[in-house]
Amino acid sequence: MTATDIHRTIDAVWKMEAAKVIAGLTRIVRDVGLAEDLAQDALVVALEQWPESGVPNNPGAWLMATAKHRAIDLFRRNQLLARKHEEVGREIEVKQMAMPNFDAAVEDNIGDDLLSLMFISCHPVLSTEARAALTLRLLGGLTTDEIARAFLASEPAIAQRIVRAKRTLADAHVLFEVPRGRELVARLSSVLEVIYLIFNEGYSATAGEDWIRPGLCEEALRLGRTLAELAPLEPEVHGLVALMEIQASRMKARVGPSGEPILLFDQDRARWDQLLIRRGLAALDRAEELSATRGSYTIQAAIAACHARARSPEETDWARIVSLYDALAELTPSPVVQLNRAVAVSMASGPAAGFELTEKLTSELSLRNYHLLPSVRGDLLTKLGRLAEARAEFARAASLTQNTRERELLLSRAERLRELDWSIL
Amino acid sequence: MRFLSIYKTAERATPPTAEEMATMGKLVEEGMKAGWLLATEGCLPTELGARVRRSSGKLTVTDGPFTEAKEVVGGFAILKASSKEEAIELARQFLRVAGDGECELRQIYDPGEASCYEPKTVAVAS
Numbered sequence: 284m285t286a287t288d289i290h291r292t293i294d295a296v297w298k299m300e301a302a303k304v305i306a307g308l309t310r311i312v313r314d315v316g317l318a319e320d321l322a323q324d325a326l327v328v329a330l331e332q333w334p335e336s337g338v339p340n341n342p343g344a345w346l347m348a349t350a351k352h353r354a355i356d357l358f359r360r361n362q363l364l365a366r367k368h369e370e371v372g373r374e375i376e377v378k379q380m381a382m383p384n385f386d387a388a389v390e391d392n393i394g395d396d397l398l399s400l401m402f403i404s405c406h407p408v409l410s411t412e413a414r415a416a417l418t419l420r421l422l423g424g425l426t427t428d429e430i431a432r433a434f435l436a437s438e439p440a441i442a443q444r445i446v447r448a449k450r451t452l453a454d455a456h457v458l459f460e461v462p463r464g465r466e467l468v469a470r471l472s473s474v475l476e477v478i479y480l481i482f483n484e485g486y487s488a489t490a491g492e493d494w495i496r497p498g499l500c501e502e503a504l505r506l507g508r509t510l511a512e513l514a515p516l517e518p519e520v521h522g523l524v525a526l527m528e529i530q531a532s533r534m535k536a537r538v539g540p541s542g543e544p545i546l547l548f549d550q551d552r553a554r555w556d557q558l559l560i561r562r563g564l565a566a567l568d569r570a571e572e573l574s575a576t577r578g579s580y581t582i583q584a585a586i587a588a589c590h591a592r593a594r595s596p597e598e599t600d601w602a603r604i605v606s607l608y609d610a611l612a613e614l615t616p617s618p619v620v621q622l623n624r625a626v627a628v629s630m631a632s633g634p635a636a637g638f639e640l641t642e643k644l645t646s647e648l649s650l651r652n653y654h655l656l657p658s659v660r661g662d663l664l665t666k667l668g669r670l671a672e673a674r675a676e677f678a679r680a681a682s683l684t685q686n687t688r689e690r691e692l693l694l695s696r697a698e699r700l701r702e703l704d705w706s707i708l
Numbered sequence: 709m710r711f712l713s714i715y716k717t718a719e720r721a722t723p724p725t726a727e728e729m730a731t732m733g734k735l736v737e738e739g740m741k742a743g744w745l746l747a748t749e750g751c752l753p754t755e756l757g758a759r760v761r762r763s764s765g766k767l768t769v770t771d772g773p774f775t776e777a778k779e780v781v782g783g784f785a786i787l788k789a790s791s792k793e794e795a796i797e798l799a800r801q802f803l804r805v806a807g808d809g810e811c812e813l814r815q816i817y818d819p820g821e822a823s824c825y826e827p828k829t830v831a832v833a834s
Contacts, residue, residue, distance in 0.1 A: 295790075295793035298790075299797055498790070508741060509742065
């Protein structure tokens, strides 16, 4: 193996093992920042030693053992320091750190440790952006640079965000544990929100050149599946996993050869990943078995499932989709849900009925800069034959989106309408 | 990207023990749930198999067992990994449970997907 090969191997091992190592260490040292530093130290040792010694047989166990030794060294040094301060009779300024129990079996609790790590990374004391960055860092094993590129932020900004997040957690004395009872529900929704944010950032990047950043979707899916494994009795966890699996099944069909987005109705459904659809439908079944009432992710997954089950757009059960949007609007009232519902109504009862519903939304303040509203209206106006108005809506939508690919699509739709308009004249 | 992992091992006379089945079962379940294992099967003795070959247009069939072979195909897996290195790690994980033998890893052709030759252009290492 060449040095580059070794580095790529270490990179792969790190991405697979980082979360477990950091989680196990956090349980021992009770400080997620310190745990990550120790894990990073172990990574550095690996980078030094593995090119010489080769990759160990069980690289995960090797990283954990090395990090543990680093931790023991650190605690010994601190104890020694504390003792010296005592000897010279000075007031102890160095915080006395009790030697943790390093012999406690690390492997046994790995499930609980990973879950606790997810809860701590997604703690509500942190901003949503900080939670996402910290989660990708601690649970996804992503480098600061990778996170920065994924979120189109600068590396120092992300590094800063992570450092602040760790400090906030330490200052707030957030416990490394799996919350129970009523707290669990609130904390869990915070975790789900972060996973879905990561997925969405990858699925339909809000800005930038690439329309999809699939790496983020896969990372979110991986986190979701892990969470479903660790918290198998939570219906919304399965609901979110179902939603992501089904959305991800369309990944290959929703981008054309030159990177342009392809809308749901125009997608070649043969390119939908049936394995992911099966996984999604199975997760949806689990969510629905666990609870009689659907949570918001489960409803969204049920809507996605309606599309996944239809072999062509015409076969879609639009009446069911409308009723699922009704349920969603009741649970989480939002103009965006209303907009989606309007699309479903237009499919179930015709474009006029759908367009009627969007009229009320144009005065909605929160949708004023939302490009999908004029985009949907443009689409419905086209179907109604009101082409000049449609063109104006597409142009408006294009001016609102920050995504290059999407803007191109919208402009080309406006352009096509112009040609169509002329040909009618 | 997806990889085909073909497991080759010396053919043994005895079926796997209940314990071996259980540890392998655990790994398979883990992989299926986590999503890195897309499909996997294990093979029965070569005695029950055959080799069908076409050579210079002529077809021949050789029935098992394949006694002359040092190692025979013991099973296969289809792995989902974000790099060849990750697939290798998954194969190592498998061999730690399966015992002596070899996994031949081959990247599966996926239209529109980068092969491991091409430089990565995706934002997140994938």
